[in-house]
Amino acid sequence: xxxxxxxxxxxxxxxxxxxxxxxxxxxxxxxxxxxxxxxxxxxxxxxxxxxxxxxxxxxxxxxxxxxxxxxxxxxxxxxxxxxxxxxxxxxxxxxxxxxxxxxxxxxxxxxxxxxxxxxxxxxxxxxxxxxxxxxxxxxxxxxxxxxxxxxxxxxxxxxxxxxxxxxxxxxxxxxxxxxxxxxxxxxxxxxxxxxxxxxxxxxxxxxxx
Numbered sequence: 001x002x003x004x005x006x007x008x009x010x011x012x013x014x015x016x017x018x019x020x021x022x023x024x025x026x027x028x029x030x031x032x033x034x035x036x037x038x039x040x041x042x043x044x045x046x047x048x049x050x051x052x053x054x055x056x057x058x059x060x061x062x063x064x065x066x067x068x069x070x071x072x073x074x075x076x077x078x079x080x081x082x083x084x085x086x087x088x089x090x091x092x093x094x095x096x097x098x099x100x101x102x103x104x105x106x107x108x109x110x111x112x113x114x115x116x117x118x119x120x121x122x123x124x125x126x127x128x129x130x131x132x133x134x135x136x137x138x139x140x141x142x143x144x145x146x147x148x149x150x151x152x153x154x155x156x157x158x159x160x161x162x163x164x165x166x167x168x169x170x171x172x173x174x175x176x177x178x179x180x181x182x183x184x185x186x187x188x189x190x191x192x193x194x195x196x197x198x199x200x201x202x203x204x205x206x207x208x209x
Contacts, residue, residue, distance in 0.1 A: 004187065004204045007163040008110040011102075013117060014092065015173030016191045017131065021092030028087050033076055044070055045088075047116055047147060056118055059142030063120045089124040094131070097194035101208070102134040108207050114157050114170065116141040116148045148177045154184050169204055171197065 011017055022045050030038050045053045052069045055061045061069075063085050070084060105111060113135050119142045126132050137160050139153075146153035161168045165185035172178050178188035189200045198208060 005167055006109065006169045006187065006204050006206060008112060008161040008168040009105055009206070010112045010114045010157065010161070010168060010170045010186075011135070012170075012172040012174075012177070012191070013113060013115040016095070016171055017098055017113075018092040018094060018125070020173075021088065021090075024091040025088040028091065029084060032087070033074065035074065040073060044073060047149075049149070054147065057116045057141045057147055058145045059119065060145065063118065085120065086124075089121045090128075092121075092125060094129060095194055099131075099134070101194060101198065104208055105206070106134060110137075110162060111135045112157075112160060113138040113140070114148075114172075115139070118142065148172075148174070148180070151180060151183070154180055154186075157181075158184065169201075169206075 014020055014022065026038060026041050026045060029035070030041060035041060043051055045051075047054045047057055052061065052066050056063065056066045067084055102111065111134060113132075115138075117140050119140070122140065132138070139157050139160050141147045141153065144153065144156050146156065148154075158165055166187070169187045169189065170178060170181040171189045171191050172181070173191045175190055178190055181188050187204060189197065189204075191197055201208060
């Protein structure tokens with residue numbers, strides 16, 4: 001059995017701490033505006049390079065810019081504009097059991113957020129959920145103009161873990177992100193749901209009691 005000495009545990013937000021709110025938001029917006037083809041919606045909201053969602057997560061455009069692009073591309077009249085950002089942000093919910101797990105982990109480990117995210121969404125969810133209290137530090141894409149498809153973003157993460165990468169564990173719902181983290185020496189867990197995460201943490205000798 002491999003010997004692990006994990007000191008820092010790093011959490012993604014959307015898809016790990018929170019549910020995948022963007023998927024639900026797209027369905028809501030599609031229904032509100034009677035959009036038949038959701039392909040364009042998915043492209044706008046995605047984090048693929050040069051999409052509006054990608055630029056927003058990197059902090060290169062504002063949420064106001066994003067909404068303008070959204071309604072322009074969808075051909076929706078400004079008078080019909082609703083508070084799309086709140087439909088989007090409000091579609092995120094905390095995964096069952098994750099808060100209890102974090103309270104236990106916080107006793108013995110340094111906990112970080114590593115997230116491709118949007119400043120206004122973090123502010124909204126913090127007011128709604130008061131979740132930042134569980135973490136010792138945060139590394140957000142909008143603060144560094146980098147996202148998770150960029151190895152430099154992971155190198156920035158190394159500056160925050162206060163240990164060797166081999167002593168840090170990244171938890172993410174995207175296998176490609178885990179692969180990039182592992183290429184720099186991190187350990188990684190692919191997240192599915194909280195109960196499985198607990199079992200996977202035990203494989204790394206993480207104290208959960």
